[in-house]
Amino acid sequence: MGNRNVNIGLSLGADICWPIAYETLFEGLKLDGMKLGGDTLAFNLERVTIEPFSLHQPVRYDVVIDRLTHWYSTSREWIKKAILVDDLYVYNNPWSLQSNEKHTSYAAMTRLGLPVPETWMLPPKEYDASDDLEETLKKYARMFSLDEIGEKIGYPFFMKPYHGGGWKGVSRIDNAADLHRAYDESGTEVMNLQKAVLPHDWFVRCVGLGPQLRKVNYDPGAPLHDRYRMDIDFLDAEDQSVLEDMTLTINAFFGWDFNSCESLRANGVWHPIDFANACPDSQVTSLHYHFPWLIKANLRWSLFCAATDRPMRKNMDWAPFYEIADKDISPREKLRAYAAIAHERFETEKFREFCQNKLGHLDELAHDFFGSETMRDAIRQKVTALFPAHEHDEFTELFWNRIQTWREQEGQQGDKDGF
Template sequence: MADIVRNIGLSLGADLCWPICYEQIMRGLDLNIPSGADTLRFDVERVTIEPFDLTQGCKYDVVIDRLTHWFHMSREWIKKAVLMDGLYVLNNPWSVQSMEKHTAYCAMMHLGMPVPTTWLIPPKDYVTQNPDLEPTLTRYAKLFDIGRLGQRMDFPMFVKPYDGGGWRSVRKTDNEGDLRDAYENSGADVMHVQAGVYPYDAFVRSIGFGPQVRHVSYDPDKPLHDRYREQHYDTIGAADLETLRKITLTINTFFGWEFNSCESLRKDGVWHPMDFANACPDSQVTSLHRHFPWLIKAYIRWSVFCAATKRPMRMTLDWAPYYAIAASERSYTEKLDAYAKIADERLETARFEEFCATHLSHLDEVAHEFFGGPVARDAVHQKVASLFPAHEIEPFTELFWQRIQDWRQETE
């Protein structure tokens, strides 16, 4: 009988709060998981950025990746390690690299999801930054009048980069003048113009982590620290949440994303997913506050499960089963049920839940105790100090800390 160490790497960027909490709770868990005649133990290490030989080995079994969406060096190391060393990484790096929000919209529209009407429009000022394209655009770019979109879609509309950029890059337009101004100031970006879903009566952001999904009511008009509401709208019931779970896991497994978020608006009883290519979602206590402990536990459950079971990496995307369902005569509800069944099979939901019940039953207790202690509060303070002006550090540290304590009180 021997101890076998499973190595979990954290590939980090500006993250401060969640890695501290992840590492400390993993130490508190002190996992010893039987594996045949042996015992599995777990080591957590932050991945460094350095030159690498393409033939060198990789010591990690699982890497939680927070860099490949924007940092090429880490992305290429991870892809190398997946291809040559059998590394399991969250999320599929080829999918993250190639699938913009535009691709996600197209795919989910094809699967029948009620995504709002969306147009792709050429960049306004591409030639200034890319002069070599001037001959092509002069010959073939067709002049168009963006104001005419107002005749095809009702206002408000949203103008946003086709490949993402978050709410800081999204502009709500309420009339033709707003629409023209938004386009005139869009620079060299290829843009979407998307119909608004109005009037909606609920806005939910669903965070999917492996088979785990957390639904949080969302208010985009609030400042960042208050956008995630502490409680749901009163009108959201279990059936709505189950529909959102199926939508989220369908999107995630279609694109090979195990950690992704989906924003949906409800209008006339129908949930419209309208922003769901976020394969490196917000993990910061400064926005998640009372929902932050759930996220840390989700990180731990899924990464430990993948490392312990040596879950094989799905390097390629198999869309045929989804497209076969989409082509069938089933209703949208029936199709969504079938998509979700594929998702649960690909994510090994039943096996995962059994694993957690058997080997991680003490996680809730360990996390509950940790989030009442000084290390957790210091993690909150460090993140606040990195973002807020000096005179706001202590007030906002206390705000987020108190919301976590409210969560602790409610989960006792």
């Protein structure tokens, strides 16, 4: 018992808007002096720099909100070292993030009984030549018929890179000619073929940050700034529950604190189609109306993890999920049981109590901040970085107005999940 420093680091890439919002609200919360478990806490926040490091170099952070390790190897290795040597807590287990591609996530959730659409993997159309690979392919590669595979899956389906990358490189395949053309254009990419879920009446992206969840009506065919629709309360309670349980299951299974799950509903069944999205888009230019929710969720989870000295789960421990998968119970009962494991791993009740007792002033503070000139300037900075000069005023105003709509509709009542 005594005084304890709580240190949070932001490991950032090209991020502009959300760090400004996070940092401003962090300062406004005035957390120093918080009493927890007999200790008096003092909170510190800084942006993590990139530099050479020793295996024995101490790490001064309790929690790092990580936006780099999914693509930048130096930061990834620093993060992994810090977890192993210094007991750092970091969003999204980096070993899982590095090793579990989208195809792996499809396989795992199929094993758990989730209705993932029929999915195939194709060898790459082209390859970078080497003596070993040439010899391997000569011995073991087998000729295959694209036409036969297309017929087995059934048109239409989608071809997409197995390692992800959003909708870039995704092609709808309606016939054999489309399939041949898309495969010829895929080059050295390893591609998945996934059966289309048609017709569907809803396409929803459920974003999870710890045990906090946001269901968003999603339009993948719209321009990036319009894909996240502004609908609220558009699903009934059971549909919301299914999507929440599904997202929690995936995130807890793979050790992802911050991930999103895209699902399509057809004939009353939700089919997860894209759910290895750890470290999803956090920009105001994409999220707009939903941006305040993300910032508040990020603050709550990071502060909880840091203040309570939450331990990092270094391995996945999938056995409890498989035990449920092998039980003779309905798919919905299995999903509820998986979600119960997720709630235990995310310490949902402990987290809810922390938020209610220690962060009750966040809602009012956030309502005021998202109507401030600081927020408007953060929007403009991000718009300026992405849009041509003649569109700066137009899109700054668009995103600003959408956030003001959030303030009117949701900003004063707190989040509906009770955190």
